[in-house]
Ligand SMILES: Nc1ncnc2c1ncn2[C@@H]1O[C@H](COP(=O)(O)OP(=O)(O)OP(=O)(O)O)[C@@H](O)[C@H]1O
């Protein structure tokens with residue numbers, strides 16, 4: 001099977017999976033006691049039965065389940081995720097407004113964790129008893145043991161309260177004026193702490209994985225061949241060994257992506273980063289079901305896309321992976 | 325040890341090479357005063373049981389002894405009059421792959437699975453000859469043709485997993501010879517291949533040797549191949565060379581009891597005068613552990629001719645004829 005055919009198949013499966021996620025989400029929320037009408041009525045400070053019925057009518061909540069489901073799924077197909085009564089905005093525009101911030105946080109921290117983790121892993125594997133190796137072990141223990149909210153709060157205490165180097169939260173400072181470059185610097189300034197916090201767990205994971213994977217690869221016969229060819233250590237490590245060691249790393253990074261998305265919710269809350277995580281928390285507290293479902297849908301979408309990208313990357317790295 | 329033809333300066337000369345490995349059981353002397361000479365354009369065979377130090381000799385010449393735990397303790401290795409043990413890692417990189425090529429025992433795993441075979445051959449040309457990408461790839465295709473791989477342009481774009489073991493070993497040979505080295509080390513190049521392919525690879529090596537004039541160190545268990553291909557042979561036992569000389573002499577008149585044993589294990593080699601085969605068909609006993617070699621000859625526990633002196637002292641290589649040396653107290657007694 002050709003590469004494009006495989007890709008088409010993967011995208012097809014991805015779409016089916018998304019529809020499954022939609023149906024499951026919708027069903028679960030419908031089964032849960034209470035609905036939007038109850039919440040609106042609650043916010044109004046209580047309402048009588050006729051008013052609640054009126055609201056139900058307006059939101060189509062009195063229709064049979066399968067009609068509601070169909071209306072929802074076909075709406076999503078037109079990128080219409082419903083209307084948030086809490087924000088008084090269509091859910092799609094609400095999410096699209098917050099999505100970039102989350103993607104920025106998630107991808108920047110993942111790239112940082114993967115690049116730095118791989119580098120540390122390679123250096124550690126070069127000298128398995130050296131100082132970098134020790135650092136990687138320490139980092140892993142710390143990264144695995146420390147919950148995100150705790151390390152986030154520690155960072156805030158250290159670099160906002162004691163040494164006020166970074167802003168306490170948010171994504172931009174409205175008082176900062178200047179061209180796009182100044183704005184970018186301001187953004188990076190705000191991004192730094194949340195990015196480090198979210199990256200720390202995965203940095204631990206990836207550096208340990210890269211170390212183990214590199215150690216295994218460095219014992220392989222083809223590494224001896226590369227040395228016998230006269231390649232300098234640098235080329236042996238970063239070309240011949242690393243390309244072979246990347247497979248497990250890419251696989252795990254792909255699998256971890258959904259965990260990173262949920263990690264982002266916590267980090268965004270700690271640093272008041274105006275992304276999907278903050279939105280998710282607020283809409284859960286407000287029982288804003290259309291928004292919650294929209295966020296779940298978008299997260300699944302991102303995770304599925306990342307998984308397809310992981311597959312493509314693996315294929316590009318290792319020619320032995322059969323297409324099909 | 326002087327070379328067989330006295331005024332012929334050897335291409336590679338290994339003298340009193342000692343390699344030690346730190347192991348849990350203590351220090352293992354993996355190579356013990358190994359000396360070898362290879363003349364330009366000749367083939368030197370190295371034979372000996374598993375674990376006797378054949379590969380370690382090859383890796384020492386390449387400067388690839390795994391360190392730690394191993395290290396070259398003393399001795400000299402000189403190539404074209406240049407001392408290799410004094411070179412920095414950087415200088416060694418220039419020698420490897422360009423002046424000395426090496427092929428290994430395991431063709432299935434010796435090629436990097438994530439690069440095409442063409443890239444892997446071209447890489448060494450680009451590295452050592454500063455050739456352009458295209459020129460290097462063109463050389464890779466030429467080399468594939470030279471090692472008799474059909475459709476070399478297409479095969480250059482194949483990944484190792486798409487080739488058979490015999491093909492992969494041909495690729496390894498092409499890679500090792502791509503920069504036209506003066507010395508090729510072939511460490512058991514056919515051990516992992518089936519019998520018909522073995523013969524093809526040996527034929528190929530012989531043809532290439534004739535065409536290019538590359539000297540070859542051929543490490544093998546195959547005495548038949550030694551008889552057919554090699555000019556000289558060195559027999560190793562427990563990290564030492566116990567007999568060496570021209571192939572015609574050593575195979576027809578083996579002097580060391582171990583060599584005699586080895587040769588009588590091969591049915592179609594007939595030493596002259598014939599040795600009583602019933603006695604020596606199989607060499608009894610086991611190779612001793614390198615960590616607790618005694619003061620005597622390492623072969624003594626398995627030797628039928630051993631006497632008191634063999635337990636007490638190690639015999640040195642003794643010149644037996646113009647082109648043959650043996651290390652055995654029996655020979656010493658006879659010549660005395
Ligand atoms: N990393 C190591 N640590 C300790 N000892 C080692 C190590 N590598 C090799 N040796 C020892 O060095 C000795 C020589 O090994 P070498 O690989 O040269 O044998 P060989 O003659 O090539 O055998 P074979 O025919 O099996 O390839 C062996 O006894 C082995 O136990």
Ligand SMILES: [Mg+2]
Nearest residue numbers: 378379380511
């Ligand atoms: Mg070997």
